[in-house]
Amino acid sequence: MVCMIENAALNKLLLALFDFDAKLQNSDDFIGKFSSEIKETFGVDEIYTKILQKKDELTQVEEYAINTNKPYIDNRLSGYSAFADLINYYNSGFKSCIVLPIAPGGKATGIITLLSKNEGSFSQDVSDALSTISGILGYQLLAKTEREKSMRLAKYFDAAFSSVVPQALLDGNGNFIKVNKAMVMALDKSAKNIIGTNISTIFEIGKDTIENIRRGAVIEAKAADQHERVFSLSGSDINSSLMHISAIDITNLKMLVEQSQLFDHSKSEALLILDNDYRVKWASSNIGKVFGYGSVEMVGKKINEILTDKSKFETGLKSLQGDLKEYIETNSLILDNNLEVSVRITAFRNNEGEISCILENNSGYTYTKSIENSLNEIITLSGDAIISINELGYVTSANKAAENLLHYKANELSGSAFSLLYADEESQARINNALNIARKEGTVGNIFANILAKGEEEPIPSEQSVRRLIDERGKLSGYTIIIKELATKKRMEELSDENEKLARSLKNVQSESELKTQFIYNISHDLKTPITNIKGFSKLMLGGEFGSVNDDQREYLKIILDEADRLMSLIQQILDVAKLSSGKIKLDLQSVNFSKLGENPSIKSLAEVAHNKGLMFSWDVDYNVPDVLADPNRIIQVFVNLIGNAIKFTEHGGISVGIYRKGRNVRIMVKDTGVGISKEDQKKLFKKFYQVQKKELTKQEGAGTGLGLSIAKEIISLHGGRIWVNSEPGKGSEFWFTLPISGSKKSKKQ
Numbered sequence: 001m002v003c004m005i006e007n008a009a010l011n012k013l014l015l016a017l018f019d020f021d022a023k024l025q026n027s028d029d030f031i032g033k034f035s036s037e038i039k040e041t042f043g044v045d046e047i048y049t050k051i052l053q054k055k056d057e058l059t060q061v062e063e064y065a066i067n068t069n070k071p072y073i074d075n076r077l078s079g080y081s082a083f084a085d086l087i088n089y090y091n092s093g094f095k096s097c098i099v100l101p102i103a104p105g106g107k108a109t110g111i112i113t114l115l116s117k118n119e120g121s122f123s124q125d126v127s128d129a130l131s132t133i134s135g136i137l138g139y140q141l142l143a144k145t146e147r148e149k150s151m152r153l154a155k156y157f158d159a160a161f162s163s164v165v166p167q168a169l170l171d172g173n174g175n176f177i178k179v180n181k182a183m184v185m186a187l188d189k190s191a192k193n194i195i196g197t198n199i200s201t202i203f204e205i206g207k208d209t210i211e212n213i214r215r216g217a218v219i220e221a222k223a224a225d226q227h228e229r230v231f232s233l234s235g236s237d238i239n240s241s242l243m244h245i246s247a248i249d250i251t252n253l254k255m256l257v258e259q260s261q262l263f264d265h266s267k268s269e270a271l272l273i274l275d276n277d278y279r280v281k282w283a284s285s286n287i288g289k290v291f292g293y294g295s296v297e298m299v300g301k302k303i304n305e306i307l308t309d310k311s312k313f314e315t316g317l318k319s320l321q322g323d324l325k326e327y328i329e330t331n332s333l334i335l336d337n338n339l340e341v342s343v344r345i346t347a348f349r350n351n352e353g354e355i356s357c358i359l360e361n362n363s364g365y366t367y368t369k370s371i372e373n374s375l376n377e378i379i380t381l382s383g384d385a386i387i388s389i390n391e392l393g394y395v396t397s398a399n400k401a402a403e404n405l406l407h408y409k410a411n412e413l414s415g416s417a418f419s420l421l422y423a424d425e426e427s428q429a430r431i432n433n434a435l436n437i438a439r440k441e442g443t444v445g446n447i448f449a450n451i452l453a454k455g456e457e458e459p460i461p462s463e464q465s466v467r468r469l470i471d472e473r474g475k476l477s478g479y480t481i482i483i484k485e486l487a488t489k490k491r492m493e494e495l496s497d498e499n500e501k502l503a504r505s506l507k508n509v510q511s512e513s514e515l516k517t518q519f520i521y522n523i524s525h526d527l528k529t530p531i532t533n534i535k536g537f538s539k540l541m542l543g544g545e546f547g548s549v550n551d552d553q554r555e556y557l558k559i560i561l562d563e564a565d566r567l568m569s570l571i572q573q574i575l576d577v578a579k580l581s582s583g584k585i586k587l588d589l590q591s592v593n594f595s596k597l598g599e600n601p602s603i604k605s606l607a608e609v610a611h612n613k614g615l616m617f618s619w620d621v622d623y624n625v626p627d628v629l630a631d632p633n634r635i636i637q638v639f640v641n642l643i644g645n646a647i648k649f650t651e652h653g654g655i656s657v658g659i660y661r662k663g664r665n666v667r668i669m670v671k672d673t674g675v676g677i678s679k680e681d682q683k684k685l686f687k688k689f690y691q692v693q694k695k696e697l698t699k700q701e702g703a704g705t706g707l708g709l710s711i712a713k714e715i716i717s718l719h720g721g722r723i724w725v726n727s728e729p730g731k732g733s734e735f736w737f738t739l740p741i742s743g744s745k746k747s748k749k750q
Helices: 007-023 029-044 060-068 082-091 124-161 179-187 205-214 252-264 287-291 310-317 365-381 402-408 425-441 486-542 553-583 602-613 632-647 679-684 708-718 747-750
Strands: 046-051 071-076 096-102 110-116 168-170 177-178 218-224 230-237 241-247 269-274 282-285 326-334 342-350 356-359 384-389 395-398 443-451 460-470 476-485 590-592 615-619 626-630 654-662 665-672 724-729 734-741
Touching: 029 046, 029 110, 029 124, 046 402, 060 071, 060 082, 060 096, 060 110, 096 124, 110 124, 168 179, 179 230, 179 241, 205 218, 205 230, 205 241, 252 269, 269 287, 282 734, 287 356, 310 326, 310 342, 384 402, 395 402, 402 476, 425 443, 425 460, 425 476, 460 486, 486 553, 590 632, 602 632, 626 632, 626 734, 632 654, 632 665, 632 708, 708 734
Parallel strands: 615 654
Antiparallel strands: 046 110, 071 096, 096 110, 168 177, 168 241, 218 230, 230 241, 269 282, 269 356, 326 342, 342 356, 384 395, 384 476, 443 460, 460 476, 590 626, 654 665, 665 734, 724 734
16 A cells, blocks of 8 residues: 655654654764654554665665766566665565665765555655655754864863963964863963964974975974974864964983983994983984893883993982082993993983983894894894804894794793703714814814704704804804705605696696597597588488478487487587687677677577576666676576576576676676475586586486586686576575676687
8 A cells, every 4th residue: 555645744753853843962962763653653664774884884775876866766676676675575475665865955865765565655745745855864964063073172172271281262363262281381381471473483484394294294393482492382273263282301312312322323332311210212323232131122121130230330420419510430230131332421410300311232243243243144044054153152043944944932942051952962062162163273173963943852964054153352252053954855865756746747837638639629620520411411401402391200210310410519518628728719899788698599589498497587787787798699698608507497486687796897697496405416517518417307308418517617718707506405596797897818818
């Protein structure tokens, strides 16, 4: 029964619309309340209201309504409705629907969908009334959205002005009209003395600089009355008459940067800044070069914790709390590897009360460390296992290759005796002898020794070399040992030989395969001639060219012609497979229109076969499907294979072909209500010569070659698409394939 709407009901709905607008502040609450009112007024079963954020959130029918800017009414939903989402509504029990765009001023902002479980529920009167209401609703939502934006902006400024960051609002001429407490404290002025003053009076900047700040630039500027203070100014335009700025005091930061630049290239001195608890809160970037500590790693450490004479340094720092501005002492810094290096410490207090320390390296450790840092880059990237030990034979570092070979982490190896990694006494003796020689000669190579990995019983044969390390004073500081695993090298050589054998074998197999393909192609091609003759003479006999034939002879001649056609079809499939395998098929690319393709005689013939079997057949092309660049004859061949199989394996129901656009591809579905395909058969379905046996069919068709689906897959692949199947036994099958809209690179080459 068609839903009608009276003027009284419409007026009530409009009054509710304005009442909700006045009472409800939140857009979501407004939509929810008004949706319930529409549902009650029109007596529909379900209503969906969607406010658009992104266009890709639209369903097909919603996109259609938005693009046409008109309501879409379907008073008789079915499984064959124009849009996939309408079919989903039908499957959920709904029989009619109306989809209306919310488009104030022609700009789409939302969609209203009403659903009814009765057919014919929406008249033209209802559509007109809802269009009027949706238009009013759109303008109210637009106004409410703008109000919400304004409220959010106000909340943003409230939060900004409670921030510890100095902030202010300026008018269009650059005069202060509002400042927060942090800005008052940063400028050391009262709010009364700031408000109304031009920004160029507070900071040493000109009109051009103000315009740059307005456009989002970050500018350094000195305070006009305190030249030693430097601020970082940044801002943004709110509107033509209002600008927001922040001003951060970077005076100390600039001094810190200037100080750090003095130390960046120093090889013997580093700078630290300490907090009140004598913890490092900043370290110059060169500290890693000087002492082996990274600047990030140093931050947070208590300085007296990494010195040997803690009490001496604490006493010196306490003296800086009085009148003393500078304190100097000599101490020893404990390094990461528990070694010590002599340092000269100069500590001083700046005007802000912060304590800075200059650490000067008093030994030759810097030189050794710089050499080690250079070597570490090479060692880390090396594929050989490399281990460094000190002069006493204890491991100081190991690269990733050593970790992988020995099954130890670097921190597990660090500090352990290197000789314990050898599998037997003979190997230990060889490496100890090599260390003694390297101490005098510098390098030793070609040392054969067995090493033992963690958790392994079998020793690893290896070839090793040893290099001596000395410091700038010419004293021994340690050794670097390079380990080349022989077992892996030997295995790699064996694998390389096996690889070559497999390559030769593969080449032979490919040659044999090409010969077989060529043989099949030649013999199949030669078979076409006698079959053509059989068909020709049979037709002449059937037509009475060689004398009259009786009814039995006529029936036998028809059987001969049918079987000749079937044999010719099988031979053509074998030829197609041979061509595809040898790469002889070339695509004749043309612009293909799927609506016109549905009128092809081959498709019409299949539709007639389906109808003769008592099956439904449909060919549906979505409204937004474009033409594609493809070989029409080959695409028809794919359709014939898929639709023919669907008819063959379907006893009741029907076959539907659906063609849709999905991103940059066109998706094609051939769906049937047949016996379905098991998961096991689906895995082999597109292989050559594989045939699915269906005992459930009441009538068994003649056996094919099992080549149709493999040919379809190759054709779709040549076009740059893909093909797949979704099916369950007893529930029918869906065969899908895709074609790129612009044509694939591969197909263009073909």
